[in-house]
Amino acid sequence: MPSNKNAQYRYRVLNDCFRDKMHRYTFQDLLDKVNKCLYELGGSGSEIKTRQLRDDIAAIRNMLPKHEVYLETPILEGKKCYYQYDPVDYSLFDDDLTIEDVHKLTSTIDMLKKYSGFPSTTWLEEVITSLELRFGIKANPENLVSFGQNEQLKGLEFLSTLIDATINHATLELCYRSSKGTESTETVYPYHMRQYNNRWFLIGRKKGKTEVDNFALDRIQHFKVINAPFVSNDIADFSKYFNDIIGVSVPRKDAAKDVETIVLRFNPRRIQYVLTKPLHPSQMRINDTDISIKVIPTRELYQQIFSFGPDVEVIEPQGFRSEFAKKIQESYNKYFAVQDSCTIDF
Numbered sequence: 001m002p003s004n005k006n007a008q009y010r011y012r013v014l015n016d017c018f019r020d021k022m023h024r025y026t027f028q029d030l031l032d033k034v035n036k037c038l039y040e041l042g043g044s045g046s047e048i049k050t051r052q053l054r055d056d057i058a059a060i061r062n063m064l065p066k067h068e069v070y071l072e073t074p075i076l077e078g079k080k081c082y083y084q085y086d087p088v089d090y091s092l093f094d095d096d097l098t099i100e101d102v103h104k105l106t107s108t109i110d111m112l113k114k115y116s117g118f119p120s121t122t123w124l125e126e127v128i129t130s131l132e133l134r135f136g137i138k139a140n141p142e143n144l145v146s147f148g149q150n151e152q153l154k155g156l157e158f159l160s161t162l163i164d165a166t167i168n169h170a171t172l173e174l175c176y177r178s179s180k181g182t183e184s185t186e187t188v189y190p191y192h193m194r195q196y197n198n199r200w201f202l203i204g205r206k207k208g209k210t211e212v213d214n215f216a217l218d219r220i221q222h223f224k225v226i227n228a229p230f231v232s233n234d235i236a237d238f239s240k241y242f243n244d245i246i247g248v249s250v251p252r253k254d255a256a257k258d259v260e261t262i263v264l265r266f267n268p269r270r271i272q273y274v275l276t277k278p279l280h281p282s283q284m285r286i287n288d289t290d291i292s293i294k295v296i297p298t299r300e301l302y303q304q305i306f307s308f309g310p311d312v313e314v315i316e317p318q319g320f321r322s323e324f325a326k327k328i329q330e331s332y333n334k335y336f337a338v339q340d341s342c343t344i345d346f
Helices: 005-018 027-042 050-063 099-115 122-135 156-167 271-276 299-306 318-341
Strands: 075-077 080-082 172-177 183-196 199-206 212-216 220-225 260-266 290-295 312-316
Touching: 005 027, 005 050, 027 050, 156 183, 156 199, 156 220, 183 212, 260 271, 271 290, 299 318, 312 318
Parallel strands: none
Antiparallel strands: 075 080, 172 183, 172 220, 183 199, 199 212, 260 290, 260 312
């Protein structure tokens, strides 16, 4: 394989054309296809001429296994000549991506690019460029997909560095401000990054602790990678860690709660929304208005249910229903206490 990235990119494009069962490419088609991809990758001035394409085709011929795969003469059809591998399933590259795979990867790159506008995401730009070069594809330049990410959210500037630290098992010295406003500096071993409700969280273990904590990025004041031994994760399986909750707040072992079956009744006009956008993977439909979920009651669960306002009612279990009713009463008292204290003079 050539060391020149641009040449390898061209070979990828030609390789996909030669093994495409749905289309046949003439020499001019190949030139147009390669130049279109090169233009999308590098802009004007990156296109090639006829001579370069002939050299590329000759180079690919020389790479083919002798007496096994052929591209020695174009396939004749009428007055037109078409280039195609024989057998057509052959690929010059070991990854052997299908056309469908390429389309899926293109969509993935396109979605990744939506995050590339964030501060300090050079690493993501490099990954995208590497994928484009390696697989000879280019994401759709049109703005077809977007995410509801608040780019002004505090802490996003830490995202890429924290991901790097998590991947590379780097120990952190982290200054964190709690929800109560108190600040503390801790040695933290990062294990996992999670996004929930348009916020990012670092999941890790504090030095000397036996359980993991979550750190909202918008509450991290500053941090640095320190030269200290890293303590590996032997306490949480993050493929299952969040299975029993909504959100990121997993109860600690000393305050562990059991999973409960929560039954919720929705307004008939709202139930379809919940059925098409389940609250949790465990969600089951009971009847025309009721659904159930099996979760540990957490702060995020209350917030999720409250977001439906008067369109939802907690049916079971009775303890959770009573707790939810208390919170509704507290909210009610705040509004009507203000109303009752107002007097009108005539």
